[in-house]
Amino acid sequence: MANGESEVGADAPAGGFVQLLTPDGERVDSVTTADGMTYSVDFTDDEYKELYRDLVTVRRLDAEATALQRQGELGIWASLLGQEAAQVGSGRALRKQDMAFPTYREHGVLYTRGIDPIMPFGLFRGVDQGGWDPNEFKFNTYTIVIGSQTLHATGYAMGITMDGKIGNGDGEAVIAYFGDGATSQGDVNEAFVWSGVFNAPIVFFCQNNQYAISEPLERQTRIPLYRRAAGYGFPGIRIDGNDVLASYAVTRAALDQARNGQGPSLIEAYTYRMGAHTSSDDPTRYRIASEVESWKAKDPILRMKSFLTKQQIADDAFLGEVDETAKTLALDLRERVLAMPDPQPVTMFDNVYPHGSPEIDAQRAEFERYHASFEGSAN
């Protein structure tokens, strides 16, 4: 068994990454990095199986959403295809009290927080604001503006410190999700500065899927992204983002450091978006087919399946049942999405101010009068 960064597989980028499960489904016992941190996981067979179930389920739900968009039932969809391991691993590494700040692609993390997967669909279908109570689920609303959630997360993390909720194993920690493109945003750099200076209990989790819509990574950075952290004074580490075990182990360790008062860290999950940035773009215009093919061989689900099979942890009956259950969930999701009611036009004024304002109230009244001017109106 391999031990140490230098021995990870040939699929690693220059500089290596933490990998606990190779693309062939071989377990790496543990990885010790140059700064002396050792990463490993100690899962039971059932825990491995449930991680696999998570991966398959979030992919299947995502596929259904993509289909719904193509069928005109969603205005747009941001697919997570290829990034399941980064999301499920880090999501499962969160403790109950931890707070997550997602982008608009974190459907896998949302799922691991126990949130009904239909929640974001109102937003993508255009029938509601995509809101849920972030405090109830410890999962902030989807953030469309690139990178701004890292500042929200930093503020939240600084608040945790001010509330004195860190310093032991029961402490709280924050995870902020963003992509490689967001690292070029001022917001993200400000978040790094403030988190570093105030030693905020936060883990910056960057899913480097290689493209900021169509811009390749070499247009974002001259050095590997995880090495940016050094400039802000906190540790940075790169993981195989298609390895759910590495994603879990490293995120768990980073969160625990944060909750114990050890400050922020940056995790670069080296992965690949197999589909389009969103349903509105065509990746074949900016990526070559051979690159996509090479990443297919690193699929996060196939390697887990291969591991479970080789280790005889799971049999065909289990694998089949997982697929069937995921399909049932997906079809149920489809039905419920199609049944979402269209909103009344006047509700657009509801959430502008919590207690209204003279200006908005006047606009609402005028809008209501206009609608009432038609025959057959209730009023």
Place this chain on the structure above:
Amino acid sequence: MSRIKEFTLPDLGEGLTEGEILAWLVKVGDTIELNQPIVEVETAKAAVEIPAKWAGVVTQIFHEAGTTVEVGAPIVAIDTDPSAGPIPSAESLAAVEIAPAEGAVEPGLIGGPAPGGRTAVLVGYGPKTTTAKRRPRLGTPSESPANVVSPPPSAAAANVVASAPVQPDVPAARVLAKPPVRKLARDLGVDLTSLVGSGPMGSVTRDDVHQAVAAPPAVAAGPAVAVFDASREQRIPVKGVRKLTAENMTASAFTAPHVTEFLTLDVTRSMKAVEKLKGRREFADLRVSPLLLVAKAVLLAVQRHPMVNSSWSGGTNEIVVKEYINLGIAAATERGLIVPNIKDAGRLSLRELAEALNTLVRVAKSGKTPPADMSGGTLSITNVGVFGVDTGTPILPPGESAILAFGAVKPMPWVHKGKIKIRQVTTLGLSFDHRIIDGELGSKFLRDIGEFLTDPEGALLSWT
């Protein structure tokens, strides 16, 4: 709800108004599953596969591949309960579908039926599957749907013919016709506003358009215009290999500055050498052609001038010189031009090269060339001579720096040893990327290929 469901083209990418049907993946009568890919559609933003919205049997395909369809127009009908017996005819269904509903908004207004049975919307966002109903405003006299409009009544669909220039602001939108009919009319040069529609709600049908072409126009007052009718034009959708070829050629022609040089030479000895090879035991089971010697000449000449086997890497500001030669051979196939390559051809013996060429041609003709064989080429040959032409100025395959055109070998009068003799003569055309290869290098490379083909045995003995 009806068991026959029509799937309308959705807005696939935030504000699109139309899409082109690239290819149908199913045909009428096919049984399909939910989410099974049924059609490829290209919009201004992306080419995508659309998965079936319902399981069932395809009963009608409204638009053939190559048609541009507006968002909201039906593209396919699916019988969602095929086990329930036969279905009514398509005509009666169509009639039911667009029969005017009470309270429906008149054609052309937002929310009302637009040409082609779709619902008119403001900008783009129009995947509505039903005709919107607009309630009349209070305080206005209740009118029949046809009269609700404020524009002059002459604008109503049925009356369009007589009153040609109505309301300049609201022009031809008054004519009802489905998109394929509109396209047909456009192709045939028929002005839709000049026709009386015979379809439902006065819509113009395909037959109306054909009749208008067949019958001489009633009003012959306009200037006589020689219109070549579209039945004498063939429109071939650009897709597949043709599309890829076009993209590659355009990309190459406008990124790599090409230079082409020509060399006419006496290849009589090469032709004799080919005959000799054919007679040898080692080549007994192989097809030996002059192309084999041209390939060998190119491979040996590359060894003498490695720089020609290179590519331009603009992104990194580098010239990548390759020590391996993946020799591309342009092949005309039924699907179009493909350029499979022989991997590491520089390491092959002449017999192995012949075998590789034979295989490459056989596989290409069968249409089964795997993608891997078509990628990674470093330098190519195009054998235009098989078509009987003298030479050409080939365009570089993307990523390659040189390509050789091998023209027809013909008996020609030639000065041979001081006398005019009939010799076997051909012309080579070499295109190269002038960013990498200067005229001197390109000329020497071509000259060496020529030297080999003029005297293959001598070249083999002295070069290798």
